[in-house]
Amino acid sequence: MIEWIVSACILTGAALMFLAALGIFRLPDLPTRMHASTKAGALGTSLIMIGVAFAFMDVAVTARVVAVVTFIMLTAPVAAHVIGRAGYFVGVPLWEGTVKDVLRDKYDPKTHHVESGLEEVEGPPKPITYGMAECPVLQERDEFEPKKSDPGG
Amino acid sequence: MIGFLWNLLLALAWATLSGNFSGPSFLFGFVLGYGLLALLERELPILHGYSRRLPRFIMFLGFFIKELVKANFKVAFDVATPLWYMKPGVIALPITAETDVEITILANFISLTPGTLILDVSSDRRVLFIHAMFLYDEDEVIAELQEIERRVLEILR
Amino acid sequence: MINPLIVNIAYLMLLSGLLFAFIRLTKGPTLPDRVVALELMASIVAGTVGVHTIETGVASFLDIAIVLALMAFLTAIGFGRFLELGGPRDD
Numbered sequence: 300m301i302e303w304i305v306s307a308c309i310l311t312g313a314a315l316m317f318l319a320a321l322g323i324f325r326l327p328d329l330p331t332r333m334h335a336s337t338k339a340g341a342l343g344t345s346l347i348m349i350g351v352a353f354a355f356m357d358v359a360v361t362a363r364v365v366a367v368v369t370f371i372m373l374t375a376p377v378a379a380h381v382i383g384r385a386g387y388f389v390g391v392p393l394w395e396g397t398v399k400d401v402l403r404d405k406y407d408p409k410t411h412h413v414e415s416g417l418e419e420v421e422g423p424p425k426p427i428t429y430g431m432a433e434c435p436v437l438q439e440r441d442e443f444e445p446k447k448s449d450p451g452g
Numbered sequence: 453m454i455g456f457l458w459n460l461l462l463a464l465a466w467a468t469l470s471g472n473f474s475g476p477s478f479l480f481g482f483v484l485g486y487g488l489l490a491l492l493e494r495e496l497p498i499l500h501g502y503s504r505r506l507p508r509f510i511m512f513l514g515f516f517i518k519e520l521v522k523a524n525f526k527v528a529f530d531v532a533t534p535l536w537y538m539k540p541g542v543i544a545l546p547i548t549a550e551t552d553v554e555i556t557i558l559a560n561f562i563s564l565t566p567g568t569l570i571l572d573v574s575s576d577r578r579v580l581f582i583h584a585m586f587l588y589d590e591d592e593v594i595a596e597l598q599e600i601e602r603r604v605l606e607i608l609r
Numbered sequence: 610m611i612n613p614l615i616v617n618i619a620y621l622m623l624l625s626g627l628l629f630a631f632i633r634l635t636k637g638p639t640l641p642d643r644v645v646a647l648e649l650m651a652s653i654v655a656g657t658v659g660v661h662t663i664e665t666g667v668a669s670f671l672d673i674a675i676v677l678a679l680m681a682f683l684t685a686i687g688f689g690r691f692l693e694l695g696g697p698r699d700d
Contacts, residue, residue: 306615309660313619313626315524316653320626322531323633323649329641330569330583331540332633335531336645338566339524340652344678347659351671354611354663358473363671367678371652374682376563378648380570381689383583386641387571389692399541399590402571402581413574413581 301353308350315343328394329386333379341375455493455502459485505607512603516561519600523566527585541587542571545580545597549605555580558604562597616664623657644688651681 322335345368352364388406405414459482466481467473490503530537549555555577559570562582569583584593627650634646655674662670 302611305611305663309611309619309663310615312656313622313660315528316656317622317626317629318528318531319649320629320653322527323646324629325531327536328540329639329645330571331538331585332642333645334566334569334583334585335527336649337569338520338564339527340649341564342520342524344652344656344659344674347656348671348674351659351662355666355668357668358475360668360671361475363668363675367671367675370675371678372564373560374678375652376560376570378682378685378689379563380559381686382641382644382648382692383569384572385689385692386639389639389641389695391639391641394540396536396539397541398539398587399543401544402542405574406572413572 301356305350305354308346308353312343312346312350315339315346319343327396329391330383331394333383337375337379341371344371455489455499456506458499459489459502459506461485462488509607512607515603516565519565527566530585538585539587540583540585541590542581542583543587543590543593545582545594546578547580547601549601550577554605554608557608558601561600561604565600568593568597611663613664616660619660620657623653623660627653627657640688641692644685644692648681648685651677651684655681 316339319336319339322339323332326332326335348364348367348371352361355361387402393400402413406412462485463478463481466484467478470477470481486503486506489499493499493502547555547558549558555573559573559580562568562580563570567585569585571581571583573580582597587593630646630650630653634643634650637643637646655677658670658674658677662668662674
């Protein structure tokens with residue numbers, strides 16, 4: 300029984316990875332290649348690791364497997380985002396079958412500023428809670444000023 | 453989040469005290485701890501809403517895995533067959549998530565469902581720019597993504 | 610123990626995947642393509658390590674998979690920063 304589960308996990312995982320590699324080989328441009336590679340690759344690795352957990356049936360191994368799967372699921376999209384964004388802004392050409400591209404004219408490569416396109420529609424932007432570019436320490440912080448006592452008491 | 457940590461700790465305590473470090477024992481301790489925290493949450497404000505959030509989270513995981521497998525098959529089919537059925541494109545998704553944590557987790561989940569890939573967040577954090585692979589009907593894609601966003605925010609808030 | 614035939618089929622699929630990724634790595638028209646191929650190769654190798662763990666029954670091999678996944682992530686982040694700070698180009 301366990302053997303069948305392990306076999307199914309390994310075979311599905313390996314097949315997914317093979318499809319990811321085939322996708323990276325065949326697909327026409329960078330973002331579509333990343334669609335195939337990152338997610339199928341992450342799911343494939345996770346499935347093989349789950350197969351390992353089933354094969355050993357041991358607490359220490361299972362703990363490590365959970366760590367690996369969590370780590371992969373957390374980092375794969377972040378890595379995909381970083382490379383996809385860098386590739387897009389460096390100017391990698393998109394496939395000619397691309398039907399729509401709303402981002403290209405909203406990006407300023409000098410300042411790395413990205414317009415949302417909603418500035419006119421929704422009025423002033425939302426207050427930014429904490430961002431890397433807008434460090435709150437460097438801005439005015441009037442919430443730390445002592446408040447005036449209101450006249451009502 | 454802190455409630456989940458307490459729950460894990462209680463399960464670990466159960467496994468330690470019963471001297472049985474197997475999976476079922478740990479799971480039983482987790483269920484017991486969940487019941488205990490559900491009783492306690494009225495008294496402790498830090499645990500507020502934990503007993504509702506955990507089932508929602510588990511349901512979300514089920515939904516997410518279903519989407520993941522379904523969409524993976526779609527991409528796999530397109531890769532394996534010689535013709536291209538895809539219509540890639542970059543779309544803008546207006547979001548209601550506000551803080552860094554919410555946007556990060558939302559972006560991670562959207563990136564993990566194949567067929568969509570986050571390219572960037574606008575500088576005023578109101579729009580996510582997404583590369584979608586199957587853009588037959590833009591409104592439908594955006595509606596699906598907003599469904600994911602609604603579920604993610606339901607867990608986090 | 611697990612059927613050796615299944616393990617061998619899995620190895621075959623993983624290795625051919627590695628081959629395809631390697632072709633993309635050598636051919637890839639731009640640097641981001643190569644980075645994506647490298648990252649996929651790292652995760653394929655991590656999967657191979659997992660299959661090898663099952664085949665041999667030595668659990669310590671899992672640590673190698675953890676380290677590989679970590680290094681692949683750091684490499685991707687590093688290359689991403691490098692590319693983005695380089696600015697627009699047309700190679």
